[in-house]
Amino acid sequence: MLRSYLRLVLFTAGLLIGVQIPGFISDYSKRVEAHLMEAQQSLRGYSDTAARFFNGDVQALIQHYRSSDDPVFRTDANNISNLLTRSQVLDREWMALQGPWYQRAWHVLTAADSDIRAETWNGYTWQVLLSPEVIGWGLFCALLFSFVIESFVLFIDWLFVGRHHVRKVNRDWQ
Template identity: 90%
Template sequence: MLRSYVRLVLFTAGLLIGVQIPGFISDYGKRVEAHLMEAQQNLRGYSDTAQRFFNGDVQALIQHYRSSDDPVFRTDANNISNLLSRTQMLDREWQALQGPWYTRAWHVLTAADPDIRNETWNGYTWQVLLSPQVIGWGLICALLFSLVIESFVLFIDWVFVGRHHVRPVNRDSR
């Protein structure tokens, strides 16, 4: 009986962990979008200047600043270049999060921006969303979590105890 309750607890723990995954991915996407909008806003003035004088080519504006004799302009060239790089990186990140659920999950797991992922994790509040996708994540994680833990325990039992839980056959029941 205790084993059944342990199984239920493992399944429930896996379910509660699993329903957090879509919420975390969603929060990560919202942070990326917010950072992207802020970076675009910061770059907007320079983009407008590049549009007026360099046919919209921000790189040409950066080169113009770098070739200036004024050290302030040369320093600003690096700042504009950093803003442009950051905006482009965030745009690529946002584009990666526009695919199906499995590509978003894989991206956040393997290729997400570490600073934004850590920022999301530090600001994440545990939540239970009820949508078909979240329920699916929860059930799959619960089953996998339960299966892995129980298989591990059975393996340890088999290796160290060396016995199988076999019921003796009652021969008098004929």
């Protein structure tokens, strides 16, 4: 009896933990999207300048800044290059999260941006209105409730049926 309930409790715990995976992937995707939008917003002014003077080629703008004699422009070239690289990395990350559920799960597990994954984990709140503490209490109460009810049913069965019913011992066991 207890073994059956323990199996049910373990199954329930696995189920409750398992329903968190899609929530985590969703939160990770939202963070990637937010970072991508922020990177694109930061790059927008430079993209507009590149569109006006370099036919939209941000790399040409970066080269122009690097070839300048002004150290401020040379430093800005590195900053723009970093912004462009970050935007491209986040765009690739976003595209990787647009596939089927199993690809998204595998990507988050194996190839996700470690900083964003850690940020997501640190800011993650349990979905479906569950938390580890609530799960623990829920499992404890479910086990206790099941044990009490099962014991009550077995006691009633023994009281009304079991005492009067004597099972015959199989001949092979005598």
